Amino acid sequence: MTGDTEITRRAEALKLLLKERLGVGGRDLAVALRRARWRLPRRLRGQADMVASAARMGANPKLARRLNGPALDAAFRDLRGYLKGIDVGEVRKDRILGWLSVIVFDLILIAGAFVLWLWWRGYV
Structure with missing residues (x-):
């Protein structure tokens, strides 16, 4: 230097x-x-x-x-x-896809719990 x-x-x-x-x-x-x-x-x-x-x-x-x-x-x-x-665009895309995957997983989990609750109550 x-x-x-x-x-x-x-x-x-x-x-x-x-x-x-x-x-x-x-x-x-x-x-x-x-x-x-x-x-x-x-x-x-x-x-x-x-x-x-x-x-x-x-x-x-x-x-x-x-x-x-x-x-x-x-x-x-x-x-x-x-x-x-x-690559800034790739980092941004990965971050957005990560958030979306968490949201989709939570929605699937909630829908499964709702169907299980309906079955347990005898509505299905």
């Missing part, structure tokens, strides 16, 4: 991708990553923590020198690649 300006630029770009692809936001990257944590794969959660701490440390010049440049570049690259691969 060349400096704190590049770290903050990349952090803002990652925060924007989190907002676009996962719909999570926050006042800074750490908050956005905390809100998106359960949606990230397990292998990327540690890298997300490293990126959040680097974004926080990047504002201080003395702390910015302690950052591991190649590992941080790899973490930014992996997170960005994962977020770029998310």
Whole structure:
């Protein structure tokens, strides 16, 4: 990493991708990553923590020198690649189909209970 300006630029770009692809936001990257944590794969959660701490440390010049440049570049690259691969339309479709399946299951369960009640009462 060349400096704190590049770290903050990349952090803002990652925060924007989190907002676009996962719909999570926050006042800074750490908050956005905390809100998106359960949606990230397990292998990327540690890298997300490293990126959040680097974004926080990047504002201080003395702390910015302690950052591991190649590992941080790899973490930014992996997170960005994962977020770029998310299809927002597919996620939306899956969410709607999930809700509809729950509603249909509940309706079938209620109709079955109603028919059972009718049979028990002798109406069927």
